Amino acid sequence: MALETLRLILKYSPQILSFALQLITQRIRAIIHNKTYISTENPKHVLIIGGSFAGIQLAKRLAETLPTGYKVILIEKNSHFNYTFNFPRYSVVRGRQERAFIPYDGLGRGNPVGVFEQIRGTVVKIREDEVVLEDRRIIGYEFLAVATGVTQAPPAKLLACEKTGACGELKALQDRIFESNTIAIVGAGAVGVQLACDIKTFYPDKVVTLIHSRKKLLTSFGRKLHDYVFGKLGELGIEVLLGERPSLTANGDWKAEDLTFQNGSKRLFDLIIPCTGQSPNSSLLASFSPSSISFENGQILVKPTLQIITDSKLDSESCLTNIFALGDVADTGGAKMARAGMMQAQVVCSNIIASISGGKMKAYNPSPLEGSLKLSLGKDNGVGYLQDSDGTEILVPLKGGKVDFEVGNAWWHLGAKYDEKNF
Structure with missing residues (x-):
């Protein structure tokens, strides 16, 4: 890992310096x-x-x-x-x-x-x-x-245009996750993976299943990232089903639902969260x-x-x-x-x-x-990843950061004052 980090620094330091x-x-x-x-x-x-x-x-x-x-x-x-x-x-x-x-x-x-x-x-x-x-x-x-x-x-993006309504959407999903014992997340892009890991690390007793239509997680990225993330999901006790594309009911109200899989079997989940497509x-x-x-x-x-x-x-x-x-x-x-x-x-x-x-x-x-990625894998772990133009993959394990990540920096970037006392 140290060699990959050094290679990353040496190759891209001229670009980083130029941008600085x-x-x-x-x-x-x-x-x-x-x-x-x-x-x-x-x-x-x-x-x-x-x-x-x-x-x-x-x-x-x-x-x-x-x-x-x-x-x-x-x-x-x-x-x-x-x-x-x-x-x-x-x-x-x-x-x-x-x-x-x-x-x-x-x-x-x-x-x-x-x-x-x-x-x-x-x-x-x-x-x-x-x-x-x-x-x-x-x-x-x-x-x-x-x-x-x-x-x-x-939850990748929200429907409401007003802050109050958007916060209400997130609160509704928080409540449904809290109430549910069996949770299926359909779609294993960055949002689906992060959501699955967060649910399992903040609520370890819940049964979390991550379902993906492809044979590889995080389809837009390379195999090394798939292998690493797949291992971390296993360590957390998250069930991963690849090559499955169950049909979803577009009810939008986070109700319990049966999912039908390719072999004809059905499973009832207390909560199904779609994280597919854009x-x-x-x-x-x-x-x-x-x-x-x-x-x-x-x-x-x-x-x-x-x-x-x-x-x-x-x-x-x-x-x-x-x-x-x-x-x-x-x-x-x-x-x-x-x-x-x-x-x-x-x-x-x-x-x-x-x-x-x-x-x-x-x-x-x-x-x-x-295209470099910094992906949270629950409250304790994460991963940094970059795929070079020649296909070489550079992967660096990370420790979990703050609960709010670096949201204060985003407030600063927009010229807004971020103060924990205001929340």
């Missing part, structure tokens, strides 16, 4: 920008649709970079930023769910007056130079970035530019510059020059993880500035570092 220097440079430029940006009466709008990880990173970067005469507007339907990393943990541990919902009102703190605005709302239509909100408001744009992410079933939120382009949506995966087709392609040929030069897509909704070739979306935000920001100033556009080049 980039952050320092950005900070210096932000200070200068704060003193030179002048608020104007009718600035041109750079709109961002979606305020999750990719969207807020782009908003932050643009707010400290856009020249006088431009402003960034972030449009987001949720009342609070959803820190989805902690949703599995807060589905199990009671009384801590409010920490996962971070107010947006600190996001523009420290930026020049007039450069940033956040609008609560849902965009229902994109037009050539404007968007239409559900409440019929119309907002024009000079540049547009689509960072609408994906839809997943609770759908890109790309439907906004369905009427505006339907050929920009991939037939294969439903994601938005983009050039390496992350400008949206206007037909189904991936090598097409035809694109919407002032409209970008980033994060999980975009077909970038990069990892579908928050880190990748935040790196894509850097590229989109740079290319918007280049478009304004007549500079050279940058291409997004995915790095294996963006």
Whole structure:
């Protein structure tokens, strides 16, 4: 393990150092920008649709970079930023769910007056130079970035847009887990694995079964991670059923249910939690530019510059020059993880500035570092994992951290004050 860690450091330290220097440079430029940006009466709008990880990173970067005469507007339907990393943990541990919902009102703190605005709302239509909100408001744009992410079933993502309702969803699942003796989790991606481990380590007497349709856990990652996690699940006493795809009733109310397996047998579980699948939120382009949506995966087709392609040929030069897509909704070739979306935000920001100033556009080049994983395996253990571009897998066992992980850092990143006394 020590050799793998050393190899990781040696190979990727130049990239890490380059990124650190980039952050320092950005900070210096932000200070200068704060003193030179002048608020104007009718600035041109750079709109961002979606305020999750990719969207807020782009908003932050643009707010400290856009020249006088431009402003960034972030449009987001949720009342609070959803820190989805902690949703599995807060589905199990009671009384801590409010920490996962971070107010947006600190996001523009420290930026020049007039450069940033956040609008609560849902965009229902994109037009050539404007968007239409559900409440019929119309907002024009000079540049547009689509960072609408994906839809997943609770608890990976929640249905409510208000903090109170979202907390209620997590509390309802906490209660059902507490009441149930036999629990099935269907889907062994990162959310399913973490949820199974959390239930078993916080409630050791419960019978937990993890069911997966494939023959390998954590399908998007390599065999070494599967082997390690499979062993840890066994140590915890979690039953793992691979190659099973039981049909689920979409009742959404966490009721007891029978599951039917391939051999025809049935088992009744007190609680079944689906952790399967995700759908890109790309439907906004369905009427505006339907050929920009991939037939294969439903994601938005983009050039390496992350400008949206206007037909189904991936090598097409035809694109919407002032409209970008980033994060999980975009077909970038990069990892579908928050880190990748935040790196894509850097590229989109740079290319918007280049478009304004007549500079050279940058291409997004995915790095294996963006797909690195830090996975909790219950309250006492975890694992760090990276799959190199040559297929080599680097795996580092970790000790369990705080119950709330590093949620305080997320609050700081959004300019919000995190104080345990407030919860």
